[in-house]
Amino acid sequence: MTALxxxxxxxxxxxxxxxxxxxxxxxxxxxxxxxxxxxxxxQYADYLFNFAVSRVSxxxxxxxxxxxxxxxxxxxxKNYKGxxxxxxxxxxxxxxxxxxxxxxxxxxxxxxxxxxxxSSASDAEGDWLEEQVADPFSxxxxxxxxxxxxxxxxxxxxxxxxxxxxxxxKMKTIQRISTEDICNxxxxxxxxxxxxxxxxxxxxxxxxxxxxx
Amino acid sequence: xxxxxxxxxxxxxxxxxxxxxxxxLKLQFHFLMCKTCSAFTKKNTEFTTLCEKANLQSLSxxxxxxxxxxxxxxx
Numbered sequence: 001m002t003a004l005x006x007x008x009x010x011x012x013x014x015x016x017x018x019x020x021x022x023x024x025x026x027x028x029x030x031x032x033x034x035x036x037x038x039x040x041x042x043q044y045a046d047y048l049f050n051f052a053v054s055r056v057s058x059x060x061x062x063x064x065x066x067x068x069x070x071x072x073x074x075x076x077x078k079n080y081k082g083x084x085x086x087x088x089x090x091x092x093x094x095x096x097x098x099x100x101x102x103x104x105x106x107x108x109x110x111x112x113x114x115x116x117x118x119s120s121a122s123d124a125e126g127d128w129l130e131e132q133v134a135d136p137f138s139x140x141x142x143x144x145x146x147x148x149x150x151x152x153x154x155x156x157x158x159x160x161x162x163x164x165x166x167x168x169x170k171m172k173t174i175q176r177i178s179t180e181d182i183c184n185x186x187x188x189x190x191x192x193x194x195x196x197x198x199x200x201x202x203x204x205x206x207x208x209x210x211x212x213x
Numbered sequence: 214x215x216x217x218x219x220x221x222x223x224x225x226x227x228x229x230x231x232x233x234x235x236x237x238l239k240l241q242f243h244f245l246m247c248k249t250c251s252a253f254t255k256k257n258t259e260f261t262t263l264c265e266k267a268n269l270q271s272l273s274x275x276x277x278x279x280x281x282x283x284x285x286x287x288x
Contacts, residue, residue: 037288041281046271053270063276070284151267172229173264174271179231194222201225205260 033082035089040070043159044087046170048094050155054148055098065101069094157207161200168193169200215239220250227254228261 048069052062072093080089158166168186171177172193179190188196215223220243226232227240244251272280 037284041277041284045277045280049272050270059270062270063272066272067280067283070280071287074284074287147266147268150263151269154264154267154269170271174269175273179229191222194225198221198225201228201257201260205256208260208263 033085033089035073035077035080035086037070037074037077040073040086040090042163044090047087047152047155047159048090050151051091051094052098054151056101061101065094065097068097072097153208153211154204157204157211160207161203165196165200165203168196169204172197215243217243217247217250220247221253224250224254224257228257 045066048066049059049062052065053059056062056065069090073090076093084092158169161169164186168182171182171185172179177185179193182188183190183193186193220240223232223236223240227237232240240250240254244254
């Protein structure tokens with residue numbers, strides 16, 4: 001009985017989601033999109049890079065894939081009909097590139113192989129066999145799909161920040177550059193930096209509240 | 214006594230482990246009087262763990278510049 005109820009509620013959710021999707025499409029058709037390759041790197045490089053890293057788990061390969069995506073985008077820019085947003089279109093290209101990448105490395109080896117790749121170097125260290133066993137007490141931290149979506153959600157919110165705030169936040173939080181170095185590089189003083197960090201963090205929390213929690 | 218603005222800045226510094234001992238003391242003292250700031254700190258810390266969990270990646274400015282140049286050449 002409970003199982004039945006559960007599936008019903010799931011169906012309902014799906015219906016609602018479908019409705020919102022069609023609604024989105026309608027609103028998008030009204031405003032046709034345009035390509036603006038000069039802004040691609042600034043606007044989408046990090047977003048695409050995160051997506052690529054979560055798929056190939058190697059930052060060098062991911063970087064190359066993003067680069068190839070931009071090239072392919074330029075090449076087929078004339079086929080762009082303006083139906084999807086620029087970013088959606090680029091992600092679609094990147095997805096093809098990821099598939100191509102796996103085809104290539106698999107054809108190098110010839111046979112269909114099951115490949116296991118670990119998300120980071122630290123995964124390969126130590127007694128990892130034991131660690132692969134699910135820990136019933138931590139359900140959230142070890143859910144890679146959810147974390148991947150979370151990363152994309154955060155990246156999405158970062159792209160909505162003012163340019164300078166986004167830059168400072170990325171340098172501090174993601175690249176973990178020291179306060180002093182950031183101040184020197186950008187020509188600001190530390191109190192300036194902390195105010196910017198504060199604003200970006202509150203904005204990001206607000207954005208995530210809306211889209212994630 | 215510190216203001217809420219200062220408390221928020223110290224709170225953000227603690228997220229990056231850059232607050233001094235005295236600053237942390239001031240912050241704790243502020244919490245005794247200000248529930249808003251202690252609630253904010255809780256949220257802020259949660260946000261930090263989310264960021265860590267998400268394993269965010271980004272390209273450095275240098276790499277982006279290089280990419281831009283390459284994109285320009287292909288145009």
